[in-house]
Amino acid sequence: MHQKTQLLALVLFLLLSPVLAQPRGGQPGPVAAITGQVYDSQFNEPVEYANIVVYRLRDSTQVNGTVSGPDGRFRVGDLRPGRYYLEVTFIGYRPRTVTDVQLEAGATFDVGRLDLRQLVVAVEGVEAVAERPTLTYEIDKKVIDVGGLATAASGTAVDVLENVPTVKVDIEGNVSLRGSENFTVLVDGRPSPLDPSDALQLIPAGTIDRVEVITNPSARHDPDGVSGIINVILKQQRGSGLSGVVNTNAGLGNRYGANAQVVWTSGIVTLQAGADYTRRASPGTRETWRSTTRGDTVS
Structure with a gap:
């Protein structure tokens, strides 16, 4: 009987040993923490986040993690005693690793200041x-930049002005500026x-x-009586030499024309000569009826 009692007590002791070994309240044993501060190595400023x-x-x-604050400081807690390593990363910087951090129960391990170097990425030129x-x-x-127009390869200055605001070119090639043909060409x-x-019409495009x-010319252009310039x-x-250009055109209704220009250049001296002939016949008839009324008499 006495031996059975001893055996039963031994079994109960073995079963209750793990429970008795735990701290009160079922809480884990003392934990450790890692602290430090993250800085930009180039500008010597704290790196946040x-x-x-x-x-x-x-x-x-991976055991735990956090982000740095406005002053670059951080604290990673709730770590069991043991050996760890930590990695610090941020966009635009090279990663920084701290190896073999030995934590003791209830202790705080300060890794100190960790400087991050900016990451320089070489890209091709754009x-x-x-x-x-x-x-x-x-x-x-x-x-008007004539080089960007389709008419620059052929045509004359009249063709260049066809789509310019305030400038109108009629079917016969006559140019008017702000509704008037009284303007100055320079x-x-x-x-x-x-x-x-x-x-x-004599200037090749x-x-x-x-x-x-110029719709509002200054006094130096003598603008009196003209609508613009x-x-x-x-x-x-x-260089120097002789050059020239000849343009011809033709249309329906017995319409045709031609112009030519010759330019001679020698140093700073340039001489130009040109000729133009245009036929713009418009066949047809026109009738006009006019009446005059005086009192009750119409004539």
């Missing part, structure tokens, strides 16, 4: 290509002695760099 992850050293299992607008507006004028800033429409339409800027001629 850096990711800090703690791994168990023996199997690289080339941005944009076309200059054909028509631009300045304070006192409109500027070639490289110098007045042309020809009629405005004739002068524009291929020789034009840009056209300036069309200034044709020619391309810079290089």
Whole structure:
């Protein structure tokens, strides 16, 4: 009987030993923590929101983690005693690893200041290509870039002006500025002695760099009695020699025409000569009826 009592007591002791070994309240034993501070190595400033992850050293299992505060400080708690390593990462920086952190029960391990280096990524150069607008507006004028027009390969200055606001070209090639044919044509800033429409028809589009339409000319252009100025800027001629161009055109109803221009250049001296012939016959009839009423009599 006495032996049975001793045996029963031994069995109960073995069963209750794990329970008695636990701390009161069923809480785990003393835990440890890791603290530190994250800084930018180049600017010597704290890095906020850096990711800090703690791994168990023996199997690289993620245990806990946190982020740094505004002053770069962090604290990772609730860690059991043991050996760990931690990794610090942030966008735009190289990762930083602290290896073999030995934690004791109830202790705090301070890894100190951790400097992160900015990550420099080499990329290929990027080339941005944009076309200059054909028509631009300045304070006192409109500027037409002839190089961006389809008519630059052929045609005349009249063809360049067809789609310009405030400029109108009729079916016969006559040009009007703001509804008036009384305007001044300048070639490289110098007045042309020809009629405005004739002068524009004699200038090949291929020789034009840009056209300036000035609707509010200053006093230096002597603007009295004119609706504006069309200034044709020619391309810079290089070298010396003789060049020329001939244009012909034809249409229905016995309409045809031709123009030619010859340019001679020697140093800073440039001489131009041109001729133009245009036939724009418009056959047809016109009837006019007019009546005059005086009192009760119509005549």
